[in-house]
Amino acid sequence: MTSTDEGRALRFSEVQAEVEAGEGLADWRMMFQTLETRFATGDFARGLELVARVGGVAGEVGHTPELDLRATTLHVRLISRDVFGVTRRDLALARAISEVAGELGISADPAAVEIVELALDTPELTEVKPFWRAVLGYSDHPLHDAEVRDLAGNGPALWFQRTEPHDTPRQRFHLDVRVAPELVAPRTEAALAAGGRLVSDEHAPAFIVLADPQGNQVCLTTGLGRD
Template sequence: MSEDQSDDQRDTQDDDPRRVLTGHELETELLADWRLLFSTLHARFETGDFATGVRLVDAIGEAAEEADHHPDIDLTYPRVTVRLTSHDVGGVTSRDVALARRISDLAGSLGATPEPAGVSVLELGLDTWDADEIKPFWIALLGYEATDDDVELVDPTGTRPTIWFQETEQHETPRQRWHLDLRIPPEEADGRIRAALAAGGTMVSDAVAPRFWVLADPQGNQACITTWIGRS
């Protein structure tokens, strides 16, 4: 794609600030510091010390107020993690892209180093033959809420993993019923899988990779590495 074509595509994408961009469209934006995980852009910046992290958070706050578009920010020593999404439309839009570029510039001006390989999102999948029967228990126990489509349970504070339910035939315990879904940047998948296999794991299935891979630990407990590729 030529530079002019790329610019034209971005101009088209910017025409509607409420339109949710696809993963492939976001790839053309060349946001080197950011990765799409589910419906959110994620970035991590290594600040080296806490004071620099505070200055970066302050600068991001000012930029967000100017744009009237506000990210979620975690400040820990020695890094700042930022998440951007347009909550009103349920995905990433040109508004998020513009603010992501601004945040990257701010981080660079403070000497903070981007670490896109460090971002991930953990989900918990629960195998069940009757999700409606057990959802009320997990909502009550964890203080979670059902999503509008009633498919997942989410933490209203946004700090704990989403829980989703996978249909299975009825069976007796102790057959495994929980498994971990780890969403990571696509380019990190191969390395993470190799590390898991080297640690004694096995590949259960890569039939739909790179959408997801199913791995198991030495005792057969399964977990999935997932990416955005191959999803609508």
């Protein structure tokens, strides 16, 4: 493996193949530009112990994780921000983190991983994007012009979906809920049981469109079928 390959942003399908192959990545889920999991620590003291061990392996690997420690959980996000994606460095660190968590008897709960995004339908993004970037204190996405992000924190991304000009009250905001592929079916079943309806599965498995009883729409999205 060359140093160039080690620092290359991997495609979703490349990482997904290694996750599904069980090559030390069963705890993790690829979430477009990040690799994430959540560990069920049980209490804060064990969480601190895991953080300390993660810090140690991060130093050995020479890569930095993004950690969110709560009372009974530790959420770990891995990304190589120099290329704004997941690289071989992230995969190596993920495997090392899972190993130390296993040594401590701490289990991962990858099904808890999700990212909520906001999408604004607009016929012309250049007209509205500067306002939203300013009012949210966000930055331009490093790779995609039609998106602004909280690069320094964990606020939901806002992206702009092109649509035909229209008069209100047509819906303009909808939610994109990004989940691991295996969660789409149970989430859909639960939504339908709660009175929702399937609007479209034309673009599955990349995304499906659901609507609540009043017609407000949401997309359940995955990385499958995108590359």
